[in-house]
Amino acid sequence: MAEVPAEWTAPTPPRGLPPVTAVPEQAGSHTPDPPPYLDLSTVALLGKARKGPSTGWRKWLYRSSGGLVDAGESPRAVRHDQLVAQVQTPLRSCYRIAMLSQKGGVGKTTITATLGATFASTRGDRVVAVDANPDRGTLSQKVPLETAATVRHLLRDIEGIDSYSDVRQYTSQGASRLEVLASESDPAVSVAFSAEDYGRTLDVLERFYSVVLTDCGTGMVHSAMSAVLDKADALVVISSGSVDGARSASATLDWLDAHGREDLVRTSIAVINGARPRSRRSDRKVDLDKVVDHFTRRCRAVCQVPFDPHLEEGAEVDLARLRPATSEALLELAATVAQGFPGVRQPTLG
Incomplete structure (x- = not known):
């Protein structure tokens, strides 16, 4: 039976494992940085939901086309949203x-x-x-x-x-x-x-x-x-x-x-x-x-x-x-x- 390496059974240090230090780059070599952790926010995982226009013919066109045609919100709806945001100022x-x-x-x-x-x-x-x-x-x-x-x-x-x-x-x-x-x-x-x-x-x-x-x-x-x-x-x-x-x-x-x-x-x-x-x-x-x-x-x-x-x-x-x-x-x-x-x-x- 092969001998088990000592580090496999060693107790975890009370203050945690020491941080891994980066190895100095040698001349002519390049080690790419590790990719960052994935953001687990709702937007990152699910994406931003498409709502489409909220009123008028724009809303009807968006729904009747199955979401393929999005004419955007009307100027009146945009202004309404601006007013609401202003009223909701903390x-x-x-x-x-x-x-x-x-x-x-x-x-x-x-x-x-x-x-x-x-x-x-x-x-x-x-x-x-x-x-x-x-x-x-x-x-x-x-x-x-x-x-x-x-x-x-x-x-x-x-x-x-x-x-x-x-x-x-x-x-x-x-x-x-x-x-x-x-x-x-x-x-x-x-x-x-x-x-x-x-x-x-x-x-x-x-x-x-x-x-x-x-x-x-x-x-x-x-x-x-x-x-x-x-x-x-x-x-x-x-x-x-x-x-x-x-x-x-x-x-x-x-x-x-x-x-x-x-x-x-x-x-x-x-x-x-x-x-x-x-x-x-x-x-x-x-x-x-x-x-x-x-x-x-x-x-x-x-x-x-x-x-x-x-x-x-x-x-x-x-x-x-x-x-x-x-x-x-x-x-x-x-x-x-x-x-x-x-x-x-x-x-x-x-």
Whole structure:
């Protein structure tokens, strides 16, 4: 029987086998480098799946040809994907958005709810909207009511709130995953909501939510407004397509300018809400192009949200019931807001 080499039965060293050192090349000889290990990622092993176009005749042609003819995505689909990617920009800390208007009836609460719902349904993190209206706000009516708790109850129990599940007891959530923290239904109580109260509320929410929208009242001198403006990362000013709506929105910017908030005005976003389409330019009673031009000169961006029958109902917001043009306008508004996220360069989405 042949003798077994000693190295076959030798114990493994406690610190592992010594590394193999490369043999110095001799003159005139060349040893090729060993091939690298194969990447075992999903893409490397399975390849990138071909999806083909997602909409329209391009999708039909791709499927009917068995995938042999791929005309690529339409420009509209490409832009939609760009907007979605912008909205999904990661956030390392809470981003706070103040929704303002000095005039009631322009759809400020509706824009708050739909913008928040668009963020919540598109992003993968938590989004909450706070009703800071002192005159019995209606933000809680935009989602199914899950609790009778309000911001006042949250403040009362604030010392015992240590986790997201604790906060969730005070909010209501819609199908979009947007959560709403309601205001007091009794105006006599809600008037007492002070700047300190808002600051304490925000201290809790920004621990558990990536985006916080604040639906402010129409009064710019309300006690909580100073705290809202101090802590806001972005300002969205809502106007209707009417003359008085545009004037009120412009007056809101004037007030902010006059009270040392020029930085907020310069980076603000103006929203012209509920503009009805006209078949002919001569049918328009208000020249929206001039309204857009006015706010473009004062704000970082201007977005238009068209009239939508579902939103006119004034009930709970269901994104699935919106017209495609409305959904796309809200996605563009959310992407425009997201361009202001910390560390994000101002991309061109057009």
